[in-house]
Amino acid sequence: MKKIVTRFAPSPTGYIHIGNVRSAIYPYLAAKQSGGKFILRIEDTDQSRYVEGATELILETLRWLGLEWDEGPEKDGPAAPYFQSKRKSIYQDWAKRLILKGRAYADPTDPETIQKYRDLDNTKKVPYLYRNHRPKEADLSPSEIISLWKEGVPIRFKSDPKPRKWHDEVMGDLHAGPEVQDDIILIKKDGLPTYNFAHIVDDTLMGVNLVARGVEYLSSTPNYLALYEALDLNPPLFVSLPHILAPQGNKKLSKRDGAKSVTEYRDDGILPEAMLNYLACLGWNDGTEQELYTKSELIEKFSVSRIQNSGARFDETKLLWMNGQWIRRLVSEQGIDKFFERTLDYWLESSKSYEESYKKKVLSIIYDRLKTLSDLQEMTTYFFTDPKFDIEMLTKNKFLKKFSELELKSLLETSISALEAIDEKNWTEENLNKTLNSLLEKTEKKPAELFSLIRISVSFAPFSPALDLTLSVLGRNVTLSRLQSVQSALLLDNQ
RNA sequence: GGUUCCGUCGUCUAGUGGUCCAGGACGUCUGGUUCUCAUCCAGAAAAUCGCGGGUUCGACUCCCGCCGGAAUCACCA
Numbered sequence: 001m002k003k004i005v006t007r008f009a010p011s012p013t014g015y016i017h018i019g020n021v022r023s024a025i026y027p028y029l030a031a032k033q034s035g036g037k038f039i040l041r042i043e044d045t046d047q048s049r050y051v052e053g054a055t056e057l058i059l060e061t062l063r064w065l066g067l068e069w070d071e072g073p074e075k076d077g078p079a080a081p082y083f084q085s086k087r088k089s090i091y092q093d094w095a096k097r098l099i100l101k102g103r104a105y106a107d108p109t110d111p112e113t114i115q116k117y118r119d120l121d122n123t124k125k126v127p128y129l130y131r132n133h134r135p136k137e138a139d140l141s142p143s144e145i146i147s148l149w150k151e152g153v154p155i156r157f158k159s160d161p162k163p164r165k166w167h168d169e170v171m172g173d174l175h176a177g178p179e180v181q182d183d184i185i186l187i188k189k190d191g192l193p194t195y196n197f198a199h200i201v202d203d204t205l206m207g208v209n210l211v212a213r214g215v216e217y218l219s220s221t222p223n224y225l226a227l228y229e230a231l232d233l234n235p236p237l238f239v240s241l242p243h244i245l246a247p248q249g250n251k252k253l254s255k256r257d258g259a260k261s262v263t264e265y266r267d268d269g270i271l272p273e274a275m276l277n278y279l280a281c282l283g284w285n286d287g288t289e290q291e292l293y294t295k296s297e298l299i300e301k302f303s304v305s306r307i308q309n310s311g312a313r314f315d316e317t318k319l320l321w322m323n324g325q326w327i328r329r330l331v332s333e334q335g336i337d338k339f340f341e342r343t344l345d346y347w348l349e350s351s352k353s354y355e356e357s358y359k360k361k362v363l364s365i366i367y368d369r370l371k372t373l374s375d376l377q378e379m380t381t382y383f384f385t386d387p388k389f390d391i392e393m394l395t396k397n398k399f400l401k402k403f404s405e406l407e408l409k410s411l412l413e414t415s416i417s418a419l420e421a422i423d424e425k426n427w428t429e430e431n432l433n434k435t436l437n438s439l440l441e442k443t444e445k446k447p448a449e450l451f452s453l454i455r456i457s458v459s460f461a462p463f464s465p466a467l468d469l470t471l472s473v474l475g476r477n478v479t480l481s482r483l484q485s486v487q488s489a490l491l492l493d494n495q
Numbered sequence: 496g497g498u499u500c501c502g503u504c505g506u507c508u509a510g511u512g513g514u515c516c517a518g519g520a521c522g523u524c525u526g527g528u529u530c531u532c533a534u535c536c537a538g539a540a541a542a543u544c545g546c547g548g549g550u551u552c553g554a555c556u557c558c559c560g561c562c563g564g565a566a567u568c569a570c571c572a
Contacts, residue, residue, distance in 0.1 A: 011572055046571055111570085127497050128568075154570050171500065180498055180568075188570040195572045219499055219567040242501080243565080250564060278507095285508060289519045308508080310501050311565070318507070318521045328533080 003036035004237075006210045008062070008069070009199065011043040012054035015261035016061045018314060019244045019253035020214070022279050026241065027212040028067045029280070029302040039206055040072030043199070044085045045192045061262045065272050066295055071206070079206040084198050091193035094201045094231075095155050095186050099145050103230040104186060105138040106149040107156045131159055131183045138183075155187040157197075157227065164222045169239045169304040171215075176222040184223050196220065200227050203236060212239035212304075239304050242283060245313040253314050265319075273330070274323040283308040292325055 006027030010016065016024075031038040040062065042055055059073060071077030081087060098104035114130070121128040137148060138158055149155065161178030168174050186197040193201070203211060218240050228235045243252035246259070253259045265275060277293050286301040293301070331339050 009572090013572085043572065049571070107570095114570095125496075156570095174499075176499065182568090185570050190570080192570095194570070199572090213572095214566090215500070216566055217572090221499095240500085245565095247506090252565085282507065287509070289509075291520055312508090313506060315506055315521070321521060324533090 002034065002209075004030050004034040004210050005037045005039065005207045006031045006212060007039040007041050007203070007206065007208050008067075009041045009043050009202075010058050011046065011049065012051060012058065013046075013049045014051050014054055014255065015057050015263065017253070017255055017259040017261050018265070018279065019259050021061065021065070021262050022244065022282070023212055023214060023241050024062060024067055025065070025276065025280055026239065026284070026302070026304065026307065027210065029299055030210055030212070030239075030304055031070075032299045033302055037070040037207075038067070039077075039079075039208065040069035040075075040082065041202060041206070042073060042083045043195060044083055045188075045195065045198055047085075047190075047192075057261075057263070064263065064266055065276050079202075084202070085192065087198075087202070088192060090205070091187065091198055091201055092191070095193075095197070096146065098157070098186070098230060099149075099155070100142045101230065102142065103158050104145075104155050105135075105140070105158055106145050106153045107135060107183075108137060108148065108153055109133075109135050127179060129179070129182050130156070131161070134158075134183060151191065152189050154185050154189045156183045157186055157223075157230070159183050159223070159226055160230075161226075164225050166221065166225060166235070166238065168218070168221075169210075169237055170242075170307045170309050171218070171240050172309075174218070174221070176219075180219065181222050181226055196223065197227070200224060200231070200233070204231075204233055208236055210237040210239060210304075212241055215240045215242055237304075239307070241307065242309060242311045244282065245311045247314060247316070252311065270319065270323050271326050271330070274319065274326040277326070278319045278322045282314065283312040292322070292329070 008024040008027060010020070010024075028038045030036075040059075042058070044050055044055075055073065062069065069075060071079065072082045076082075095104055099106075114133075117130070117133040118128050121132075137145070138156075140148070159181050161181040163175065163177055164181075165173065165175045184196050185194050187193050199211075202208075221238065225235060245251065246253045246257045249257075251257065262275065266272070273294070276295060276298070280293065280298050280302075281291070284302070284307050286303070286306060327339070
C-alpha cells in the first residue's frame, strides 16, 4: 500500500471544537494505517485573527486525543518550520516562479475600484469575476511585473478558466465549469500568502498526498486545480469532510451556537478514548455493527471511502453513553486505581487557574484518601454525596411512580437532611447505612424503594461548581462534595 | 441569484437490483432484576427509504424531473 502523508492545518484563532477536530482524526487514521506520516501545520497567515495561546491549546487538544504528529511544532522535520508566518520567503519564491511563467501578476488596482467592479456586475446581474476586469498590468513582461511588485501590491493568479473534472474520495466524481475560476489573490499586500496559495506550496514541499478538509473548500477546488496545473504539480487525493451539524437546526456546529471545545469535554470527565471513538464514528463506520473501537482498531479498519457524504448531527447523549462504555472497559482492564489516577491527571491539567502549591496540597489529600480506599464500592460510597435532585426526573423512575410528587419531595428532604447531619469524621459507609436504616424504620414504604430513591437522587447531582472537579463514576458524573470539605478546610488554613 | 454538494426510524447509521413488508446503536416506552455504587435482562413503538415519473419480471438501490436542505461566490482559512 502506498504510504499516505496527511496533515492537519488549523489556524490559531481559538480553541478546537468538536466540529473541526474530525478533520484531524480522519487524516491521522489514514496516515497511520498506511505507515505514512501525519503532519501538523499552523496556518497563521492572517495576523488580524491570531489569538494568543491558541497554538498551545491546539497542541494540547491533539495530544490529549492521542493524535501525536510526526512532524510539526515542537517536532521539526525536513520541511521545517511548520508555522506559515515563518515561511514567507518560500511563498514569494513560488509566486515569482508563476510570474516568470506568465501565470501571475502584480495588481495595483485599489480596493475602491475593485468594489466598483463588483457593484457594476451586481447591477448588470452578471456573476462578479475579477478576471473580467483584469488590469492592463497583467500583460506586462515578467521582469516588468517583478519590478512592479512591492509592499502594498498583491499578486494575483492569471487564470485560464476551463471545465474541470476531479475525483473526491468522499463525494465521488465532481466537475465544475469555467465560471467558478478566477484570478485569486496569491500574495496579500502584507506580503503573506493567502490560504489558497500557501496550502498548495506547503503540501507539495511536505510531501502531502492526501488532503482532508471540510466541504466548504469543495467549491474552491477548481481554482486549486488550475494552480496545480500552472505549477506542473500532481494534485493530491481530495477528501471532503461533511460538516457536523448542531443539535438543533440545520446549521453546522460552530462556536457561535455554543460548540464546546474539546478540552471542555475533557474537563467534564469525557475520556479521550470515548471522544475519539464517538467522533470517528460520527459520519463513518466500517459496515459492521461494531460500536466501540480502540484507536488501533480504528487505524486498522478506517477507510476514507466509507466516510458519509452528508452532514451528521452531534449528539451529546450518545457521547455520554459511549463514555460510560469506555469507563467500564478501562476500569475492568486497568483497575480502578489506575483509572482514577488518570482522571485526576486530566483534571490537574485543566485547572490551570489554581495556584501550583494549592493544587499540590489538594491533590496530595485526594491521593492519600484514595490510597485508603481499596475498591470501587468504597470509592463511590465515599463520594456518594451532595443529593441535589430534580423532582420531575424522579417521578419518571419506575420504582418511584407509586409516590406522589409531594411524598417524594418530603421523603427526599428527610433523607438528605439526615445524611447532611452526619459530620465529616463520621462519613463512613457504616454510618450512612445506620442513618438510612433508622429512617426506614419510620416509614411504611418498602426499604428497597427508599434506597433506590436515595440512590437516584445522587445520580442526578450536578457538577460541583465550587471545586471544579468531577469524576465520572461508571458513566455518571458524581459531585465530590467531600472534596469541597477539603477545599474549605484548606481555605480556613490559609486565612 | 450563479455554481456545487447532499436527502433511509427523533438522532448516528447498515444497505451497491431480489436474502429488506428495511438491520444495528443512542434516545423513548413497557415489563423484570438490584435494601452498596454501577446496572443488567427481556420486549415494544419508531423510516410507505424526500416527492413524481420512467427502466426492469422485480428498485432504497439505475435514469430523468421536481421539492427540500447545505456549502461557496474575500487581500478568512
